[in-house]
Amino acid sequence: AQSVTQPDIHITVSEGASLELRCNYSYGATPYLFWYVQSPGQGLQLLLKYFSGDTLVQGIKGFEAEFKRSQSSFNLRKPSVHWSDAAEYFCAVGDSNSGYALNFGKGTSLLVTP
């Protein structure tokens, strides 16, 4: 069964600094990969997705992610973080055996300092 690992539970960055959130997956076939963001008490908002093609994908709010098959990774990046980016970030992989339900990592909590 596929799984998703987000190694960093918490990350703190200064406003204006660059950001990289790590995600590793375990999946036999070409994965459908996603990054979601969740603000406190809110639902999940899709940041970006990868299905096939160009391995560098652009998303909303200035985020991008790169799919690296050799490393089984799908890391999320942003060149300059804003205070409003503070939130919980989830990486997920779609499971074709469960109606394409999402298998989530445990999330990374991002704190942005002034």
Add this chain to the structure above:
Amino acid sequence: SQTIHQWPATLVQPVGSPLSLECTVEGTSNPNLYWYRQAAGRGLQLLFYSVGIGQISSEVPQNLSASRPQDRQFILSSKKLLLSDSGFYLCACRDTYEQYFGPGTRLTVT
């Protein structure tokens, strides 16, 4: 694009009481629908998914059940709540390969 409605937004229920959470979807037809639970510090867990009316698949054995009486309606139920049922319940809808989430229901079992 789809819009997903969930209600209630928050709910406080005593142990042993019944539960009914409702999810409705607008803007699409014959979607795959999903219930996830987010417990404190435990990430998101798939509970049920449905690929059509009356078709429910359960991922985790528990005292919860789900039903899909109409194409765009998905209901999560329990006959007797446990303390461990507390959490944030999210309904989601699949559009091609993407999933969109509703605003969620915060359930506290006391």
